[in-house]
Amino acid sequence: MNYAIDVHGINKRFGDKHVVRDLALQVKQGEIFGFLGPNGSGKTTSIRMLCGLLTPDSGSGTCLGFDVLNESDDIKKQVGYMTQRFSLWEDLTIGENLDFVARMFGMQDRKQAVAKALDELGLKARKDQLAGTLSGGWKQRLSLASCLLHRPRLLLLDEPTAGVDPKARRDFWEDIHRLSEAGITILVSTHYMDEAERCHRLAYLAYGNLLASGTSKDIIASQQLSTWSINGGNAHRFAAALQQLPMVEQVTTFGLKLHVSGKQPELLEPALQKFASSHNLQLERSSPTLEDTFIHLMREAHDQYEN
């Protein structure tokens, strides 16, 4: 199997803060790989190390077949990196930004490529507008267009849809899938569960540790959670009380419903039934969602690393 990204044992510290610990990632060519984890878990740091913007303290591996430690110049030429924060030049126009990026990547057909990108973005008429005056969502779309310009083989997208409206988000994911079908590998970080579910495989990071990876099904199964959903008038008012029951690992709110999860269903079920009937609630066995699983992973990580 040919891996677009194949790294292991990657560590990074900032001062005495261990931000990424022994990260191992294998991303197949043409795959859409989701990168998830709470704020500050090291997603951005990991992505930066993959494209040579940060030097790992230790570890080894390859990115597009080039060594991540020594060959970042070659990696950069074939990677499209979209930063989490808008990082194009606000005092250049949309057209000038794209033109600059095209020049930086030494594109031969620069003019056509820029014109095509503007066309696809639907920004042809506004190409002389300063990038700094675009709305947040449009800035994201411009950033994506600019990192696709040089036709990279690998896309590293750091929260590309933060602040983007639902329609644009949908369009964006359709584009991502089209690119993936064309053989481009995509590593994308996100906080949205629906986006996570659209990825071929996922990795979940917390406190710099890779806690789980695989397809979303694998990840859900790996945690062996049993989940019940509780309905009924004002169910959410009972969240604190449910949390106190023995064997309850976590209670999460989904709209007007509650999800109660635990690892010992044979003990948990009777307790829940008793609680539901005494409070006039409907109890229903359901399957844990990706979100239940991630919240569970995060709590376990918190207990393990924070204390």
Added chain:
Amino acid sequence: MSSPRLHLHRMNWQRWLGIVIKEFIQLKRDRLTFGMILGIPIVLLLIFGFALNSDPKHLPTVVLLHESTPLTRDYVAAMQHSGYFDMIATVSTEEEADRLLDEGEVQFVVSFPPDFQRALVRGEHPAVLVQADASDPVAASGALGVLNRIGNEIFAPDLPGFHPQAPTSLIDLRVHKRYNPEGITAYNIVPGLIGVILTMTMVLMTGLAMTRERERGTFENLLATPATPLEVMSGKIIPYILIGLIQVTVILLAARFIFHVPMVGSLLLLYGVVLVFICANLTLGITFSSIAQNQLQAMQMTYFFFLPSMLLSGFMFPFRGMPQWAQYVGNCLPLTHFLQLVRGILLKGNTAGMLFHHIWPLLLFIVVVLGIGLKTFRRTLD
């Protein structure tokens, strides 16, 4: 670890051109910076130009007289009458005269030797010593000019057979400039001004160039492209070379047509030298920029460099009057050599060959500083 270093100096002209174009566009849109770049030379020229034109009068003067005779009294009266001198006192000992000069009470001490009148009448050209506080050279120069003239005009009528317009002087006027032996004249200020303005604007502007990218977050995007340090650093300084040349042209035009500074040397050579000097300052600025963490630090580094440049280069104080250690430091500053070069070309008409010993230090400076800059250029966000 050897391969990334190899790429440091690689140069791709398309990428380089991209950076140059980007910098030009950004500079054009940055009204404040652009205005500052053109405003600084104009403001400084006006300030210094005013000093250049000033011909201060009523300068406090003390007369050191050993005997009061009609002729000395006439001379002193004529000095007073010229408007340049205010005779505030007459003293009879050198110590007292020195004290007044030391303490800055007076600008001039005029000393008549004993037996002045007799010697003058006998045609012995007696010496009149004028000691001037030349620490403010501009202030002293105009006044000194009139002294000689006064001597002939005053004494001629009393001495039959002598015409005031005669080429020989009746007295031997000895001017002794104190505190400023090199006696910087007004003309020296314009060449100096070119150097000071270029040092200030060039180092500061480029000093901010890289830190600005870092603070705005655009550095991350720039780093994600295959651009090399040499391309980024050299591409970023190109627009400022042009700005520097425009500044110099503005100053030269003003010097020529407003202040009538003589320009005897080759203009082409002058511009060549200016170009080298601009590059020296720009490489320093861009190096500061890649060392500094943020714009504030870059600014502080610039001022840290600017101060010795002003003080130890010979712009403020005469170079040869400085202690040895200060001269060593001064010789490491581009401005020191540039001042010699510009004075040499503009005022003395020196040719390239004669000036080479001031040109190679500038070239060496560029090479060393650029080397440091390329070494310290951070290719990652670490």
